[in-house]
Amino acid sequence: MMAKRTAAQRLGRVLEAVTRQSGRLSETPEYGSWLLGPVSESQRRRRIRIQVILTVFIVAANLIGIGVASLLVTVAFPVPSVFSDAPAWLTFAVAPAYVAIALALGTYWITRRTVVALRWAIEERKPSRIDELNTFSAPWRIAVFHLVLWGFGAALLTTLYGLANSMFIPRFLFSVGFCGVLVATSCYLFTEFALRPVAAQALEAGPPPRRLAPGVMGRIMTVWLLGSGVPVVGIALTAFFALLLRNLTETQFGVAVLIISAATLVFGFILMWILSWLIATPVRMVRAALKRVEQGDLRGDLVVFDGTELGELQRGFNAMVDGLRERERVRDLFGRYVGRDVAAAAERERPNLGGEERHVAVVFVDIVNSTQVVVKRPPAEVVQLLNRFFAVIVEEVDRHHGLVNKFEGDAVLAVFGAPNRLCCPEDEALAAARALAHRLRSEVPECPAGIGVAAGKVVAGHVGAKQRFEYTVIGGPVNEAVRLCELAKSRPERLLASWQAVGNASDNERRYWTLGETVTLRGHNEPTQLAMPI
Template sequence: MTTRGGSDTVGRDGGRGSWEPTGRAAVPAIVLLVIVANLVGVATVVLLLIGVEDGSGDGGRGPVLWAVAAYLVLALPAGTIAGFRRQRVTSRWLMARREPTGEEAGQALRLPVDTALIAGLIWLVGAVLVAGVSAVSFPDPLVGLRTGIATLLGGMATAGVTYLLVARAARSVTALALAAHPPAGALTLGVRPRLLLTWGLTSAVPMLGVVLLFVDPSNPRGPGRGAVVFLVVVALLVGGLATLLTARAVGQPLRDLRTAVQHVGRGEYDVSVVVDDAGEIGLLQEGVNTMAAGLAEREKLRDLFGRHVGTSVADRALATGVSLGGEERTVAALFVDIAGSTSLVRRTSPAEMVGLLNRFFQVVVETIERDGGLVNKFEGDAALCVFGAPTDHTDPAGAALRAARRICDAVREAGEVDVGVGVACGRVWAGQVGAASRLEYTVIGDPVNEAARLTELAKDHVGRAVASESTVLAASPEEREHWVRDTDVELRGRGETTTTWVRST
């Protein structure tokens, strides 16, 4: 399976409802979102304060509401400035459209936490202020405790929602930071804190508010129906928003990861996931990217390895290790050589000669592999091919003879070169030879030498293919019908007579 030409990035895009601000607008948009979230929290607490009743009239509510308004006039600008100053480094590299440094990336990853802390601090100061003003304004000082706790609970909810909103809105910033500096194990926005925070917003804070309404010492008659209903409605809305944000923060990356894994399962390794989470999910995203990149590199190496040694040798090496060892096997050796190559080189330019050889070897490789053989090595304008090593073959002799006929026919049809093909069969040693740092798979034995010698005879025969008698007799009856006995010759360097067979006309 080959990899695809281009890399496929899996992640959120604008077409699927993504609303994360990017680029220069990221930090200002996030600050505006935080201001809106805090204003919603303020409105909720103000409605709670309007409902404060200690049985002595409404005279105390006016100063409390005025104090809240005055505090908002000061706190909102102060919080905005503090947020901008805290993340001015992030704004700087975003506006410059450059990659952040390691320190700048770490600062950007702390954006949700920093924003929530600033919001929480502002609400804590506001709770103390409201409690003090209420204690002075109302006849019963315990009303100050009630209003302070109500404001503090509202602040906790607002800070929690701010954390989740900013974590969601800042995903594009997080992705840029993590693209430059991938997560390495430090969890900034883990799944556990998100789930615990969601539990706090949906269960802990509302339930604590209901309990405080009933144990309020300034109101021994218990809370009114309106206060309880209002608190439950607020809890439902805040809890729904918090659950939605947490679900999207966990669910969307998991869907992207599932899509990427499906690509990898289909053998499409040039795929990557946008790393936009600084917690466990981000580590998983980075892990999938690393896995896909490793598989893509392995596939490229396998393809390159197979091109150099043959796919059957490559598969055997991947299955058994880098050292294939050696063994005796019965194989059929096919040797093919271009006739008149010396004169051909003299009248052909180097570039043209290379192109001619590539076209010739393309025919050889396709024909040999179609019949289950291995092109063991290229030797200039010749090639040694074997059938039966490194993997077994049911009919190595028949396949080699059939491949010899097909090569001769294809070369004659192309009309570019003339060749000779020799085929021999017998026992050889097949395995790795060379040094420990550089090995080569090869076959060594008399059939290899015999095939090379028969090739010289084939160049002068009209059929351009000559085989030894033992090879033809070892082939299947169907293949033997294409060959006829020729002459007995003594091949150079063998010292014995060899009976040759040629293609029947």
């Protein structure tokens, strides 16, 4: 027996699920990190947050690069020495001054320029294609600006130190240039992370230009080239110049290789960690969202913040959830019109015209003197009253595992035993009729109604045409329930059942009923033994 849950049970489960899922949703950062704040954050706070994150990340990346470059030019390649074989004003004044100025002015200009380019988001304007272009070109601009600063620094120091000693030329070209490329790459990846909230807004204008979103493969190959390829080339160049110039002892060459290897490990780890996090975060969010969908939660969409194939994955998930929501909406509407059980059966198997013989119990409910009820009240009040009347009936029929087959004006036909089979449909129908009689008297006294109950063999199935059909039951018990309802309207208890239906019920239900007189119902040839509730 397939039993339906009551409305209260369903509501309780829904509220429990909503509470549970709301807690889970609140624990999941919309942009993949708590550093980026929530989607509902104000644009002013978001601007400050992005500016702070960019400043901290850019300064940290440059300080690490400066430290590694200093180790390379002083310790890894000690001969000639920048302290004894170069002018003091160059080592202790010009070089530190350029580093300080470039770090301060470069960081300020980069963060300020980025915020200005994202003015549309701060002003809460709808993004245009130009705004989207500015947003997704921001990481490239920052990387290029770093390359310019580090490249100019490499050219300046190489020239000045080269004038003092030509042996400094390859050292500064490699050391400063190598670190500059790695710093620029790190800042590009950091900027992509920091601008996720704005990128999510910019993507409303459409997919980003492919040249500005290199894709997952482009990211991986770039990080491999800069994190592994360039350092390996650097080690090879170190060995080449050591063999060519013969200015390093075996120990000094070993120290140089160790320092370059350590720098490779540090920068390689940082770059690969950023890259793996950028790639894994959208996948993890989609996976968590899929788990929520699997548990029946279709609320909300993922925030699309990635311009690569991962963003397409996020958009695809949102499109899938939109389709599922639409399907659930249609299913809910379908179930409201034809009944939940009929809708479920139609989903399980393709409905066809025709039916099958089933043993069912039928309950028919009709308002007494419905014309007077309608005439004495305005239409809006009549509709409200009928909805209260029908709500009681639907709730009780659902509670007793029946199907409200149709509403006929102010009358209701309910079936027990079809389409879902019940062990004893008479028990459920009679219990539902008794509950209806009691609740309608107490909850909707303005609508006195007669109730008739009958049971027997019917044909249950789909009738109509191929273009339009409905599920219904046809047979003698339906007509008998209608006639018993008509007769019950003139009785004080307003509820009558056929003794055949009561006789087929279990002892537990039969004890609530008593035998009445025998009558011949209108349109019937055979007499019917009546039963009334005690």
